[in-house]
Amino acid sequence: MSTVASSPVPAESSTPVGGYAAPEFAPLVRAFARRMGGRPGAGAGLAVHRHGAPLVDVWVGEAAPGQDWSAGTGSVVFSATKGIAATVIHRLADRGLLDYDTPVAAYWPEFGAQGKERITVRQLLSHRAGLSGLPDIARGLDDVLDHRLMERQLAAAKPDHLLGIPTYHALTFGWLLAGLARAVTGRGMAELFRTEIAEPLGTDGIHLGRPGPESATTTAVLHGNRLAPVGSTYASLVLGRAYGFPGAAGAAARALFLPGLEAFVEGDDPPINHTELPAGNGICTASGLATLYGALACGGMSNGHRFLTPRTMRAVRRIESYRLDHALFYIPMLWHMGYHSLPVPGARTGFGHIGLGGSFGWADPSSGVSIGFVHNRLALPALATDQLAAGWVLPLTMRGARAARRAPARPADRAA
Template sequence: MTVAQKGTCDPRFEGVGKAFTRLFGGRLNGGGALCVYEDGKPIVDIWAGTCDRRGKQPWTQSTGAMLYSASKGLSALVIHRLADRGLIDYDEPVATYWPEFASRSGERITVRQLMLHRGGLSQLRGIAEDASDLLDHELMHSRLAEAMPDRHYGSPAYHALTFGWLMSGLAGAVTGKSMRELWQTELAEPLGIDELSLGAPPAGSPMTVAEFVDPFHIGEYGLSDAVFSVVKHLPTSLGNMVGSVDAGAGSAELLKGRDPALLETQMPAANGVATARALARIYAPLATDGTLDGKRFLSEEAVRSFDGPYRWRRDRGLGLPMSWNHGFHRAPIPVANGFGHVGIAGCFGWADPATGVSVGFVHNRMLSTVVGDLGIFLWLLPMVTRAAAKPVRGSTAGPVPTRPSRVG
């Protein structure tokens, strides 16, 4: 068994471990963790680097990071769990379950359209006036319920922040619970996870939240209200993207992740917090037949539906060809199979049914050292899947010890 900085690693993944260690073994501050499950069993659980801005506090097995858009896949899973129990039909209008949603948009937008980013509600313009609105999830529910679909209705246009509130408004209307509660009852508890939360971890959680670091200060300059105000008016895909997340004064500063208020609110498209092993465990049943440790998490039919079909279309917000599939996406270029979701700084959760592998990767570096959300993903994930395809040399590594669940 090879040790990569700290943790355990199946011998087939030795190259992955070395590559991971290089990410956090230099002089730059920051750290992260990588966990891989294969056929429902943990085979890689490694971590390295530091979790504070000064670069003094070591990253540990229970250090979590804010996931940004990797949160979307988890919020979508809540909806899939409800649909699996017959509480939601993807082809029903959203207003069937959330009556307020029909107030201006009519009854034409279906659950499926929202989950494919085709609901025409990607923009915050006219929905949020400033950053304080983004901190009130109930206000965002009501504003989105009253909003008229924009010109992108019916076409894929990435719902960068609104996706989360649309999912939580729908789930709340069906269950009477907040998305924060549902992350616990529909994800954490069934899977025996205690290192997952929407926003700040609850009291008693073993998980600590890493502080964001920005070694080259690119985020400090790039994520500013002044830059947002200019870029959002450009007639480009970048302008569309910035416009979709800009809510006036204070929104750029809030999205840097340093405002404590960001962890206190419920922003189900952006402020999930998890360790790498929690992410890998959540995606583990999606890489097999919907079960984990002999317990059914999702139906096999539901899990099969996540892996296809491909829907390559130019996304009107991102300007990239994307294949959205009910809250998940494929790799935008054919370097890896499977599905999952990547966040803006590079954290991701992924399932590859072809190999039975699920992956969780988290870190605390902002855009300075990971060029966009896809740089690390497109480099690291193919290495993991290639390693999984290697024949086992001798005996395989034993299961990585996991923390006993705190839930029954």
């Protein structure tokens, strides 16, 4: 493998950017600075690895008012957490503790209640378990914050009419995987994130919930109006009535909305930081996500060590469903087991998971490239634009990776 020189980030931008990047990624860094910088209190991190070697590790803006973003800044990545939780399950399957086509109830007997005895691990991982709805298992925020309660409630729940059909399990996905993993290992997902992901990969940049005092990862404060408008009386009334709507509107409301849930992200240290929500409260650095997806982009290898076997990697890369997702307004998500691909430029050959607001981790096995992108903006007026960040990050990253591959070998010259 040739070594690509890294250098200080391009100086053309008026927004100061920290870190380093290979010269071929200058267009990506400029776009990153332009789109993610310039808002007091808001910032972002972006990392790109190829065959495990860092080509880009840049950051911009603030982690909190008056506090600069840094290489060690992590942020809540919302649904990008799902890819990490799924990787825990794949690690367990890799060691023979689970089989994808075995019913979940064989490992977690309580789960077999209410006609769920045939639901398989594969269906759980690909959002086809018929358990996406929140109203049947939780009364409000206090219930959602009690992750052990949520595991028990899902074990006792009855699947809905969408069993077997791809329907995004926006929050329930994480508790389902946590209950399965707990039944097999006796340990919770926060511990498994550490022992199955962070420690084997040698990264301090992946946590479930707020990192402990022993961690060097700091947590960015969410910036913007967050989800407060969703809690207005009018919005709550409309969304509550949408539970009974047919089709995508009803499925989305049941999967995503619960009265009072908007308070989950309120405050400088919000409740979301202090629970185990394996579908949504991973706190990650950009380099942490790039490191994880680097193992998935490189055939299950990380730093010369086997992280997942070739057999498991074949299962990971397989697209399980080409059907339109019923809870995401029929977006063609191309679900893998715990990840998704997208039919857009730069994303067809890869897979990963995008979270609320656009943070994501991504692997492209065809090139060995992995990406971690995190930020702390959560403002409803800008949410649609931020959500589509992969639309510019992925193509610019792949363009830079192709240019770097064509460049002559150079001695490493990393500069801070």
